[in-house]
Amino acid sequence: MDFARRFGTELAVSLLMHPGRGCIPAATGGPRDCFWSLRQGRETGYPPETPERIPMSHSSHACDHASGLAHQVREATGESAFRCYQCGKCSAGCPLAAEMDVPPSQILRLLQLGLPDAEQEALLAYSIWVCLTCETCAARCPQEVDIPRVMEYLRQESLRRGTMHPRAKDILAFHRSLLDSVRRSGRLHEVSLIATYKLRTGHLLQDVMAAPGMLVRGKLSLLPHSIDGKQEVARIFERTAEGKADHA
Ligand code: SF4
């Protein structure tokens, strides 16, 4: 990873130019100690002895500055990237880690750094779109960091800023097609999902040979099933749209 290679130099320069920025806990001996603690975490893959969950308040972090992405994540989700001490258990257990360009633990490290390049790299990462929200990482994390919530926020922020990874286009098309189907029918209708996904992406022939067999076995229904509570589902979408408008 380019950023990882540049990590040492950029962090050192940042600490020299912006004392107090880019470090982990302000309670340590200052930028120099922060730098070495980060170096140690990166080189060993495991932090210095941390036997217990470390409570880290908002105010205890010099780098959780009000304009940074980590601060935005915290405001929106309640999750603090600074709670992470880079043990790597989340990345080791993530079933999609092999498909990711930046492992989950390193996404948090990029947020911790608070540098514009690092934040941009987190928002450009393919990983935030590959994440399945399976919660494996959150269950394994000794610091109880809810990484899927962080990933979800980063996806939305990446969309807002127009910094999506190019390969995320199809994933976004799938998300939108699925939500459109639920909005229209009150529940998922697979055929409309597939049709709108193909129209959005242009992958008209992808998996097309699987369709006849699925239709014969009754796995696909040409018409959507009607459900009770369709209006309530539609209302959820309206309320969500209203909420987005309020926050715009
Ligand atoms: S929630 Fe996302 S990041 Fe966490 S383990 Fe699952 S796929 Fe990986």
Ligand code: SF4
């Ligand atoms: S498991 Fe938790 S503490 Fe360990 S690297 Fe992942 S987020 Fe950080």
